[in-house]
């Protein structure tokens with residue numbers, strides 16, 4: 839509610855101060871802005887074609903939900919969380935991760951992570967692969983392409 843009131847007030851001021859022939863500001867410049875660091879994918883071990891990856895994804899200017907991820911180098915990417923089941927840590931697939939305005943989502947080993955299946959042969963240590971993130975921002979779809987470093991176990 840506070841945000842809505844604030845943007846309405848700003849719009850009113852902007853309208854009042856603009857000369858009639860001023861260029862119209864973009865209507866959608868108030869949406870969330872995403873940034874990321876530490877995007878990575880672990881090189882699969884041996885002959886396996888599954889692995890995991892992660893990143894730290896931050897948002898400013900609104901709440902978002904990370905819904906899915908895909909990559910030309912990887913057949914399937916699932917969103918996984920770690921949860922205690924009968925006293926053991928187990929992976930579980932989730933529908934999405936909510937990220938509140940000003941917060942960051944951390945996907946990493948031992949915590950929430952990307953689970954990757956049918957990993958391509960180009961996913962080798964030292965290479966970089968593109969991962970497309972699909973998000974929802976208050977009903978509006980958003981995408982972000984991130985460059986993830988492929989790391990060998992132990993790096």
Ligand SMILES: [Cu+2]
Pocket residue numbers: 890918919929930951952953
């Ligand atoms: Cu997993």
